[in-house]
Amino acid sequence: MAGTDKGKLSLFALTAMVIGSMVGAGIFNLPGRFATATGPFGAIIAWAIAGTGMYMLARVFQSLAKNRPDIDSGVFAYAKAGFGDYMGFLSAFGYWLGSCLGNVFYWVLIGSTLGRFFPEIFGDGSSPIAIVVSLLGIWAFHFMILRGVEQAAFINTVVTIAKIVPIIVAILIFVVFFNYDQFAENFFGGVGMPEKSLVNQVRDTMLITVFVFLGIEGASVYSRYAKRREDVGRATILGFVAVTGLMVAVTLLPFATAPRAEIASVANPSLAGALELVVGQWGAVFISIGVLVSVLGAYLAWSLICAEVMFAAAKSQDMPKLFAAQNNNGVPANALWLTNIVVSLFVISTYWSADAFNFMLDMTSVTALLPYLLVAGYGVIVARRGIGYGPEDDKRTSDQVIAWIAVAYTLFMFVAAGLEYVLLVAVLFVPGTLILYFWARREQNARIFSPTELIVFAVTVVAGGLGAVGLVTGAIVP
Template sequence: MASQSTQKLSLFALTAMVVGSMVGAGIFNLPGRFGAATGPFGAMIAWAIAGTGMYMLARVFQALAEKRPDLDSGVFAYAKAGFGNYVGFLSAFGYWLGSCLGNVFYWVLIGSTLGRFFPDLFGDGSSTIAIIVSLIGIWIFHFMILRGVEQAAFINTIVTIAKIVPIIVFILALVFVFNYAQFSENFFGGPGMPEKSLIAQVRDTMLITVFVFLGIEGASVYSRFAKERSDVGKATILGFVGVTGLMVAVTLLPYAALPQAQIAALQQPSLATVLEAVVGHWGAVFISIGVLVSVLGAYLAWSLICAEVLFAAAKSQDMPKLFAAQNGNRVPANALWLTNIVVSLFVISTYWSRDAFNFMLDMTSVTALLPYLLVAGYGVLLARSGVGYETTPEKRGRDQVFAWIAVVYTIFMFAAAGLKYVLLVAVLFVPGTILYFWARREQNLQLFTPTELIVFAITLIAGLIGAYGLLTGIITP
């Protein structure tokens, strides 16, 4: 069995986990998604909103890591501490499910990237060949991760460094060809784009901004592996600032190279198509290689996070104890098996989706919002209670303001997502509650408090409405 010392991660490794989790698939799709929604002016407003909201959330994660070091299983532990067992379970299950959906999106993106070069085989990433290749890849990674977390974390650090290079090359190339006249023409929305209000333009970018910020809590999830507890908060902020700079540059620079209508019509990954237009075909090949390296690295990080969330929830008795089992390499093997079985089923389901690419991206974003909202809510409760602030009472007011802004931001994100995605997430939460029943039965504990029963009833009703919408065709994936 691996010694405890070999499991400890440095500040650099934790920061690499944050960057590796965040710089995955989303950043390579930003030009096309933003180009279809808005011009540079709307994009700047969208990034100001998203950057502020996510920065506040990062500060909440930092404060909670410092004030409640005893809660070392990350995201869902805060929801349980603040809002009770069932809400804590929903947070853990939602976070795990969102991570699974994100992993499905990665494989769809790999398929669509290969589809640039082999369109008849891979198409948009949801063809039969693309699904078979994805399933093979899922299980190769599965058996590699079973060999040990430290080995996988080391690979992630190397991949994180390697995948930043194509993005930097993209930014430098577009800075070199920056066309001010083109940027000005696109600024409030380029010619040939449909008329819509600035609010509608900004709203249409919101889910992609949530997706690209997913992973901001990567260091928090792995807090039990940190050499120094204070490194968790530092890694979160360092990763956030660096990645935000990259994402804003990647979004805005294409507007100075191509008309917005052309950007909006780009094949994904749109970063490759933009660079191809600027420097020639080698640009598309270069970025596509970067996409494959980046996505596989992010997939590795998120596979680890998926298994870690189930494992931590089982250790704290919020999931069946079956998932608390570790193999000889200290890897939560049963949690990893369930994760990859679910990811495989979702990958197969993309065959019937009209737009698997954007659907999986948006579903991942919405599923992650509930855990984020509950973390922000607990940040408010903790700052108001003063627990953990005995030696730094002057920080209570500041931290409460940060947490309230994060709460407002996540509620706004739910509104921007729309009812369709909220109902679809509820459809998945209802059968997931079976795991909660299982865990409570194992411990001979009361199933629900009166308040939790109301929460379950709301979840059940929303799930039934969503299922009815799917069956009747009112809601389409």
């Protein structure tokens, strides 16, 4: 595809990729998750923190796309460029694994949404029938994607437009039924909800805000397909602004239509339940259809991203070269096969899970934090060293400040997530390192670790060991 626009993605298609990646399952669960944690006041603070932090991260992606146009599939490649081979691997593996867990979450939500209408068949999304339907869907998408990335990207653009419609309709209905007195009653917490500090209220919303912002890097991941390099940064910002507006509206407006306790008690997807409180059963049906379309579209986008990250990591020798193979349609077939095998195994495992829904959501959020932290850190390095900047470029200072804010935000998110989730991520990183990283390094006859990387691996092993002990003893309950 080099040297021609054939098969390349336009600004509109790249923006649709960002929106398609971000508007998935998370936005349909915002009313209930936020109402459980806080009222409108805490929600406004939470979105101010999350929106500012993720906007700064989006700006980092934008500046790196401009200043390092030689780096494709930026999420893990930036980590490698800034912090070395092993950190690049951890970023790629963590991002890929988190995407796999997110895809499992999507299928659980599909099952639970169908369970609203067929409870005896689909249950909470982890029944045997729900698992079989999920597996059929996973492999149907798999073979469609094998036919070509451009075809899948076109379908994603169409689905993105289709799934925005029910969200816009729900927002308009909430606006029509807006009750100021009800909003004021809920503003500082409402009635019938347990008392807790504002700090804890905001903290309890943090992981869901990370989850719904996942995909902000969608255009960066697909930078090698862009018609114009500058469109990568533009698509990132356009997608961020559009989706943030939708998410804030979906979170705050239901507080003006029903008591907080009622919103907190609705079943997932909670946007369907919140709308049902306003207009009755048809609202739940309408949103449930939107959920199915949205989640299937997001699953398509994330399947593409999963395979692309594994493929790019293999091309740069950070993963075994087996996963760098492409089929006749230019699709990273082996990477896609590995991705969907892993997703299928996780889907099957949900049969024995007590709360697969929230566990997969939170784990997906935490696994994304390390790649985001390393991207922000590399943004600091590029700005400080002036890489890609002209001698008279006055944006270096502002870009460095923005990158430092993104670093601080990501570190804050690690603290907000809680130690148990960080340890569980380490549990997954250890076997990933021992199998995939060692395999790739042996293929190259390269040194496994530098002294600094050995320390990082030792810390990862210790954290993984603590996480494993916590799982065995019941101190950590998934």
